[in-house]
Amino acid sequence: MKIEVKNITKKYGEKLALNSLTFQLDEPKIYGLLGRNGAGKTTFMEILAGQILASDGEILIDGENPFDNQSLTESVCLIKEGNNFKKDLTMKNILKINSYFYPSWDQKLADTLVKEYNLNPKAKVKTLSKGMESALGIIVGLASKAPITVFDEPYIGLDAAARKKFYNILLEEFEDEPRTIIFSTHLIDEVSLMFEEVIILQEGKLALQEDADVLRKRSYAVSGSLEQVKAFIQNKEVITTKQLAGMMTAYVFGNMEEAKVSGLTVEGVPIQDLMIYLTERKGA
Incomplete structure (x- = not known):
């Protein structure tokens, strides 16, 4: 499904969460949506999922606005950091409700993941640990098979082994049935190899x-x-520089081969570091 983000602005009182944000996602990929706290990531995802309206501009999914549009909202599954489900419902009830809402729901996958994460389907959400609640969100996101699946810090409370299990299952499911997956995370080094395209927001604007x-x-x-x-x-595109005792390190976007024949020490820059350096730049 094609996603067009056209000059989206969102204000909360005097606070500007999104500022004329514009970009386009054309094909099924795993997208990394990155940025510092307050960059506007969650606000963008909520508008995309049809949960809130923009103050100005619009998001179109295959040419239609998702707000108050059930044919589109059932094609978008947003799993946030927390508070995805009503606390008095059991896991079994939540999975049943979501199976009715998402036309592509995969009950076999949901049942497999419940066992994989060793969850009790009869347990109410309010009795779950943070990690268990995160696992439930991951199950709904993956089993929804929604053409646009959005994960906003979905693993809070999960240990490293449980997170790795999630990443592996996500990749397997994507390879079997490609869809647009938007993944927002602060654990960038853990997941950056999954990303096919990277979007970095800074102060509600597109940085990259x-x-x-x-x-x-x-x-x-x-x-x-x-x-x-x-x-x-x-004459190079310099992201940032650091100096110490007559030595300098420069972080550059350009032709790495040119750097390798320069006689200087050359290293790649992890995507997490690149995000930090880009969002440190004034006017990035």
């Missing part, structure tokens, strides 16, 4: 949208003497 492989190949750090590095980065 790029193919993840391009970012990995073209984002690099060069280190050497102050004079050498300054000479090398002339």
Whole structure:
């Protein structure tokens, strides 16, 4: 499903959560939606899921607005960090309700994941630990088979082994049935290899949208003497620089092969570090 984000602005009183945000997602991929706290990620996801309205601009899914549009909202599954489900319902009831709402619901997958995470279907949400509630959200998100599935920090309370299990199952399901998966996380180093495209928000604006492989190949750090590095980065797209005792490190977006023949020390930049450096830049 094609997603068009057109000059979306969202205000909460005087606070500007989104500021003329514009970009487009054209095909089924695993997208990494990144940014610091307060960048506008959750607000964007709630508008995409049809849960709230923008103050200005619009989001279109295959040309239609998702707000108050059941044919679209049943195609979008948003799993947030918490409070996804009514506390007095049992897990069994929640899975049953969602099976009615999502036309592509996979009950066999849901049952398998309940066993995989060792959950008690008869337990009420209010009795669950944070990790168990997160596991329930993951089950609903994966089993919904919604054409647009959005995970906003879905693993709070899960240990490293449980998170890894989630990542592996997500990849398996995506390979079997590709869909648009938007994944917002602060544990970027854990999941960045899954991303096919990266979107970085800063203060409600788009700081970067790029193919993840391009970012990995073209984002690099060069280190050497102050004079050498300054000479090398002339006319380059420099993200940021650091200096210490006559030495300099510059983080650059460009041709890494050119850097390798320069005689300087060259290293790749992890996507998590790139996000930090980009959002540190004024006017990024």
